[in-house]
Amino acid sequence: MKRRNILLAAVILPAVMAFSQQYGGMWIPTELNEKEMKDLGMKISAKDIFDPAKPSIKDAVVQFNGGCTAEIISPQGLLLTNHHCGYGQIQKHSSVGNDYLTDGFWAKNMNGELPNPGVTVDFIADIKEVTGAVLAGTQKLDGKNAEDLIKKNIERVRAGFKLEPWQKVVVKPVYYGNKYYAYVIETYKDIRLVGAPPSSIGKFGSDTDNWVWPRHTGDFSMFRIYADKNNKPAEYSKDNVPYKPKYFLPVSIKDKQENDFTFIFGFPGRTTEYLPAIAVEKIMTDIDPAMIGVREVALKTLNDKMRADDETRIKYASKYASVANYWKKWIGEVEGLKKSDAVGKKKSYEKMLIAKNPQIKPTIDRLNALYAEQAPYALNRAYYSEVSRNAETLSLANQYINFIQSYEGGKMTDDVMTAFKNRLAGFYENYSGELDAKVTAELLALYAEKTPEKFLPANFSQLKDVQKNIDMVENWSKQSVITGRGSLNGATVTSDINKVFANPQVLIANLKNDPLLQWAGAMRNSYLTTTETKYNELQNEIDALQKTFMAQQMSTDKDRQFFPDANSTLRVAYGQVKGSNPRDAVYYGYQTHLDGVIEKYVPGDYEFDVPAKLVNLYNAKDYGVYKDKTGSVPVNFTATNHTTGGNSGSPALDAHGNLIGLNFDRQWEGTMSDINFDPRFSRNIMVDTKYILFIVDKYADAKWLLNEMKIVK
Numbered sequence: 001m002k003r004r005n006i007l008l009a010a011v012i013l014p015a016v017m018a019f020s021q022q023y024g025g026m027w028i029p030t031e032l033n034e035k036e037m038k039d040l041g042m043k044i045s046a047k048d049i050f051d052p053a054k055p056s057i058k059d060a061v062v063q064f065n066g067g068c069t070a071e072i073i074s075p076q077g078l079l080l081t082n083h084h085c086g087y088g089q090i091q092k093h094s095s096v097g098n099d100y101l102t103d104g105f106w107a108k109n110m111n112g113e114l115p116n117p118g119v120t121v122d123f124i125a126d127i128k129e130v131t132g133a134v135l136a137g138t139q140k141l142d143g144k145n146a147e148d149l150i151k152k153n154i155e156r157v158r159a160g161f162k163l164e165p166w167q168k169v170v171v172k173p174v175y176y177g178n179k180y181y182a183y184v185i186e187t188y189k190d191i192r193l194v195g196a197p198p199s200s201i202g203k204f205g206s207d208t209d210n211w212v213w214p215r216h217t218g219d220f221s222m223f224r225i226y227a228d229k230n231n232k233p234a235e236y237s238k239d240n241v242p243y244k245p246k247y248f249l250p251v252s253i254k255d256k257q258e259n260d261f262t263f264i265f266g267f268p269g270r271t272t273e274y275l276p277a278i279a280v281e282k283i284m285t286d287i288d289p290a291m292i293g294v295r296e297v298a299l300k301t302l303n304d305k306m307r308a309d310d311e312t313r314i315k316y317a318s319k320y321a322s323v324a325n326y327w328k329k330w331i332g333e334v335e336g337l338k339k340s341d342a343v344g345k346k347k348s349y350e351k352m353l354i355a356k357n358p359q360i361k362p363t364i365d366r367l368n369a370l371y372a373e374q375a376p377y378a379l380n381r382a383y384y385s386e387v388s389r390n391a392e393t394l395s396l397a398n399q400y401i402n403f404i405q406s407y408e409g410g411k412m413t414d415d416v417m418t419a420f421k422n423r424l425a426g427f428y429e430n431y432s433g434e435l436d437a438k439v440t441a442e443l444l445a446l447y448a449e450k451t452p453e454k455f456l457p458a459n460f461s462q463l464k465d466v467q468k469n470i471d472m473v474e475n476w477s478k479q480s481v482i483t484g485r486g487s488l489n490g491a492t493v494t495s496d497i498n499k500v501f502a503n504p505q506v507l508i509a510n511l512k513n514d515p516l517l518q519w520a521g522a523m524r525n526s527y528l529t530t531t532e533t534k535y536n537e538l539q540n541e542i543d544a545l546q547k548t549f550m551a552q553q554m555s556t557d558k559d560r561q562f563f564p565d566a567n568s569t570l571r572v573a574y575g576q577v578k579g580s581n582p583r584d585a586v587y588y589g590y591q592t593h594l595d596g597v598i599e600k601y602v603p604g605d606y607e608f609d610v611p612a613k614l615v616n617l618y619n620a621k622d623y624g625v626y627k628d629k630t631g632s633v634p635v636n637f638t639a640t641n642h643t644t645g646g647n648s649g650s651p652a653l654d655a656h657g658n659l660i661g662l663n664f665d666r667q668w669e670g671t672m673s674d675i676n677f678d679p680r681f682s683r684n685i686m687v688d689t690k691y692i693l694f695i696v697d698k699y700a701d702a703k704w705l706l707n708e709m710k711i712v713k
């Protein structure tokens, strides 16, 4: 019955959707399915995409500051990434007088570009599979011994690379340790901000539209890579010169059609596509709902205050956005897992595997038993980590507890102390102790309510009553040094942190008497002793079995083309420009337009305001070459590319390898693609290059940037 569903799903896929794409795919660029990509419409070759010996598209794709992706779009190292990826840098250069977040920023020429010490971009010079050398001699060894030898082997493999002084090698496992790959990386360190639209374009729709299609966000910003006189990486210096890339992407402003071939080239962070059914079920029924529940409480209280008070709104804007981002994603993920019957599909897949290879049965049975045994610990772990992250008082308390431990253990050097104080000072800049007391009180009540007695410290159940908690925590918080509300030596951590830390012994004595630290410490101790040890012990066994299960899936299911789970390494995902049918009688087109921005426009709104100049361009229909066949300017579009977090800022390319879009999000109904890609609902969302160039040209008047690019009409 279920087995028929799988077959049926494969049959009802659009005829053009290749069979192997039913599971999505984030492919290692040296192992592309060239034939299938060509069948789907690709006109270039796999070597054009990745060639370690000759300039290829990979030379234009970088990992941006360790998280996002960016791409080079001019012979002078001009870099394109998302607005939300450059957000921190745009924020750092902003002040009340020069509010680049609100107003946008555009350098007038190269001299006006703004340096960002600490920001890096990584190029991948080469990729080599090194499984044989890494696993050599480990076959007969078990657990710890095998691990030790693998570590030694990896060092040998790394030492075997002939590197330039500016290169390094990183070796990473894939398929849960069944294979290993080495990456030769070149890191550039002088990255300057060139331009960013105002948030009312770059973050248009904010949290309401986040993860949502139809979408109308101009989520892009521009940077430039600088190099030394020899075009090699160098620390920031005003004498550095624009980097001359081996390759840069031509930018296409041709109209798009549904079903056009497209691919995404970037650094997806983490997926888990090969888990057993039981693991997916636990995520869907236990883990995600627990994390959603905690964040829901925190977000509601934060939001009420942020709407009522402007100062709080600004202080908490960035924190709120990041808490809300995954809260919303997990809600979509749970719905998508249910709707795509992920557990049912996985269960029948396991049956099919066992029918072909009976050795898989003991693996699955043992995994089922382990996940069942781990479930209560995993649930507590989810609650504990989300509560201690979102109740800022607890996370502060934990940091101060670490400080006490390291001071009393004699490990507190001056440098560590200074770093700790600096980190705290930065934190307190965007913090409200009073608001936090309320959130913390609510989350402590939730934790007391949701956690079985055996995982709680003594007397913790007295924290179950929200109203009582609010009064009690507020009382503690008011007098506490760690919230910045209580003073010591006549100072608070917000007025003069150095004075508070002047005599560490006095501070520590005070902290030890603080009920907030006492509760946080008790909570942490009972978590560590009752949950974490047991959780890790079971997880180690699960990890070892998952490696076996992965190998068994690959050796048994010969029809399937496997790709490794995302691990922040360079990958290619390919598919087609496509709309979708996410619910009964609901059809989404593949493309949005400027008209839709104006439809959503709410003057003065914090999410849906539109800058006057953009409204004027719309009213005057001053679209130049950037309108499409509809007469309006295309803004965002969707495709079937398999992407995840980290793919933000990735180039979307066409059949010829020209840039047609900038990846920045996924459609809510398909976000379970991290666990179970479903071609019916999983769509990535990109900014159209026509919108990007329209904003640079007509809105920002930054024609000097267009002149650098190679524009394909």
Ligand code: ARG
Residues within 6 Å of the ligand: 084, 206, 207, 210, 211, 321, 322, 325, 645, 648, 664, 665, 666
């Ligand atoms: N959902 C996108 C991603 O996961 C965009 C997040 C930034 N935007 C926001 N409104 N929080 O990164």
Ligand code: GLU
Residues within 6 Å of the ligand: 068, 643, 644, 645, 646, 647, 648, 664, 665, 666
């Ligand atoms: N916005 C995500 C990022 O920052 C990409 C969206 C996704 O998860 O697919 O990487």
